[in-house]
Amino acid sequence: MASIENATEATAAGQGGGVDGEDRISGLCDDLIVHILGLAGCDVVWLVRTGVISRRWRGLWTRVPVLFFDNWPALESAGDVGLYVAFVNGVLAQRAQSAAGIDCLWIPLFMDTDSLQDHQELVPPSMEAAEAWIRYAVQKQVKDFKFKLRLPSTVKDFNFKFCLPPPPSDGDYDSKVDEEEDKQEEDEDLEEQEDGDEDEDEEEEEPLMDLDELPSSTKLEALHLWLSARVRLPSAAVFTSLENLALEFVQLAPGSTGHLARIVSSACCPRLRHLRMMYVSFKRAETKELVIDAGELLELSLDSLTGLESLELRTPKLLDLEIESCDELRAFTFSAPALEKLTFYYNRSPVAIHGDGLPCVWFLRINLVTHLYHHSDINDSPIALLQRCSSSARSLLVHLDVPLEIERQVDLIKDKMPQLPNVTHLAVNLHPIVERHSFGDGVAGLLTRFSNLEYLSLQLDEVPGCIKRDGYYSSRDADVESAFICKHADNWASTEISLANLREAEFTGLTGTGCECRFLRFVIASATDLQIVTVRFSVNEYNLEGRKDGFLSRLIGDGTWTTNGEGPHQWYEWRPCP
Structure with a gap:
């Protein structure tokens, strides 16, 4: 923070405005100054501090269309988290008073999990703040919104490693195959039992982010959510301008699979062109199937979707498809006649492939x-x-x-x-x-x-x-x-x-x-x-x-x-x- 203060003091003293010390920047009109600040891509901390340059500069930052909260010190204590949340809330409240729109908003809430692993009391207020910030971005018609959340306790279902099947033991090979099949059935039964036990623990321990009533937006063009939590997705929101969507580290709450399919469809996002889902868990979802019906989709990346068993694509314009480390995937049905680039690797389970030819790949x-x-x-x-x-x-x-x-x-x-x-x-x-x-x-x-x-x-x-x-x-x-x-x-x-x-x-x-x-x-x-x-x-x-x-x-x-x-x-x- 010392560097920020030093830079602010130097500017306030008129140094750097010109060779003779004249403050030439302040001589520009307000709109041009705001435009320059936006192009500079400054962190919000810097923008807020520009108010000390002169009385005329006060409040100009609230008109800057780009807000980045990415220059905050590490969140290593409960006090750090509280101070940061209060700062973000204060900035957004002041920005809401301006009639100028927001083109780009980037808010990280990344806690140091080592220092704060025993501070579970931070989870509820952090989840509340996260929900409020996401809702703010949609309500204020932000064009490009990026939010990353890491809590003291993180979702445990995001660990993927590819490994070969175990070697057979000594003896007749046919008997080895039978033994492997019996063991596989036993493992599946044990896995179902463990899933049931985890479901019981889930209701008590895992935080829930409720985005069910998220409003619609006609301005949102890009949305990137890294949530590290159990999420209830919006059930009715429509994003008519959304072209880029990324969902990462999301565990679907019961009832949200259908909402996810709706969000990634043309019915909700008719202009969706680029979709990325990474570390999205279907283990607690009511269904393990996902249908992506997106008429304008050009690029699709699915990485480490745990619990997903069936995937169907209805994507007539899709050009680039990546499916990686979807370990439980059993069936893949596609209609993608325009597809040119295909990545399909380290999906551990044998996948039944259904679909027409791929004449353009x-x-x-x-x-x-x-x-x-x-x-x-x-x-x-x-x-x-x-x-x-x-x-x-x-x-x-x-x-x-x-x-x-x-x-x-x-x-x-x-x-x-x-x-x-x-x-x-x-x-x-x-x-x-x-x-x-x-x-x-x-x-x-x-x-x-x-x-x-x-x-x-x-x-x-x-x-x-x-x-x-x-x-x-x-x-x-x-x-x-x-x-x-x-x-x-x-x-x-x-x-x-x-x-x-x-x-x-x-x-x-x-x-x-x-x-x-x-x-x-x-x-x-x-x-x-x-x-x-x-x-x-x-x-x-x-x-x-x-x-x-x-x-x-x-x-x-x-x-x-x-x-x-x-x-x-x-x-x-x-x-x-x-």
């Missing part, structure tokens, strides 16, 4: 598992989507998971995934769970599905801790040649890969092992018109300097390698000789 992002058990359906949903856009897809991004060796029973890609002759750009993000040499077999199986690639990118996982050392050589060995000694079987050697049209290849996150070098040489062996190869070594692998040159020279010859960048961001680029 040119970009697809999915996740696949290289190998697993017999009868595994873990890849069925993304492959079903691939089949629907196999004739139109040109670019594909695959997150490829390589499981433990004991789990790698059968190839889940090579014989199930359709041929994709029209795909020219392929990027593969590899996530090997254990030893890095294991990725080659799975990638080779994937590459058999493509025959006309022009660009290929292989990115090995760079998350610290994911890189496992190859047990057959030591990176500290002074003998560079020993880095290329590996006793692992090259199971991919008999795979038929044809990349005759490949012109550019990019390999990232390499550790310089012989396994990697041999496999990558195998991949590009058929690329007779290769124009550029880019290599980036892992930033988490040490002692690489002694074997980088040997790795690069073995990878590809008859060309020139150049070094670019410095330090951990260094990369190597190969081009053929002129």
